[in-house]
Amino acid sequence: MAGERVAILFDIDGTLITTGGAGAESWRLAFNELYGIPADIGQFTDAGMTDPDVGRKTFEAVLKREPERKEFARLLERRLNYLHTTVEESKDYRVMPGVEELLQKLLVGGYLLGLVTGNVEAAAHIKLHRARLNRFFSFGGYGSDASDRGELTKIALKRASLVYGEEVAAAQALVVGDTPHDVEGAHAAGIACVGVGAYHFTADQLREAGADYAISSLAEGLPL
Ligand SMILES: [Mg+2]
Incomplete structure (x- = not known):
């Protein structure tokens, strides 16, 4: 297996929160x-x-x-x-199960937390603001950086290095997302992907789409 993971990159919609439409x-x-x-x-x-x-x-x-x-x-x-x-x-806005506990735990564990999302940067922060989740993420790759998910995932990784002043290699990162697009984007950047089958897709579907790991809820924790 690759070396120790140091940076965890989270998708937003269907992974951290759902905005209820x-x-x-x-x-x-x-x-x-x-x-x-x-x-x-x-x-x-x-x-x-x-x-x-x-x-x-x-x-x-x-x-x-x-x-x-x-x-x-x-x-x-x-x-x-x-x-x-x-x-x-939105009446149906909610934070996905296990998110707050997991983010807190990862921070305490010394992981660098970032975002990888198709949202333009401002939209990402508007969506996370209602649940006060912006504070966990000091960098990200956004839909305003590239329309291609692989490209914006590479940009997120580069920003992890810039923000923390240390080189973060693809093998030291992990992407967490809820759709096959997240899996493709992660792999295009050479990063392993955890599929979370809690919203649009099931864990089995994400495994079939090539996810390196698949879980059905973030409440299960990440395979670190
Ligand atoms: Mg998503």
């Missing part, structure tokens, strides 16, 4: 305000895609053309504007 609702409100179309991203995109991809694919599907740069920037801004409210007001 607040993300999709914020896109719906943004498309409705700008174009009079309450677009449902769930019809055109799937879980684990990056925000820029979600916005672009949905735009192309409902407006039958590519967004111009200016209108895409506007769409991203309107979406973030609504996200503050939809997250705050």
Whole structure:
């Protein structure tokens, strides 16, 4: 096996929290305000895609053309504007089982904790803010860094080294996520992945998708 793991990189949606549909609702409100179309991203995109991809694919599907740069920037801004409210007001927002205990334990154990998420950076922090979880994460790779999950995972790893002033190799990191996209992204960066089958997928499905480890809840702890 690889050397000791020192950095743990967490996906957000379906892994640390679920917003209870607040993300999709914020896109719906943004498309409705700008174009009079309450677009449902769930019809055109799937879980684990990056925000820029979600916005672009949905735009192309409902407006039958590519967004111009200016209108895409506007769409991203309107979406973030609504996200503050939809997250705050979501009745089904919840922290996934075992998360707070696990993060606390990992910190005490001296691990470096970061984020790897398809959310643009601001969206990631808006979503984590309601549960006061931002404090655990001092770096990350976001959908605003790259639309490719492998690329943004590599960026997260690089930032771990920058923030902590020590080289962190891929073999010293572990990605924790809930979809096959997380597994692919981790492997593209040369990092092992723990699949958490607590939301969109089961542990078996994530194992089939190539996850190096699969658990059904973070309450089980990580294979460290
Ligand atoms: Mg996820």
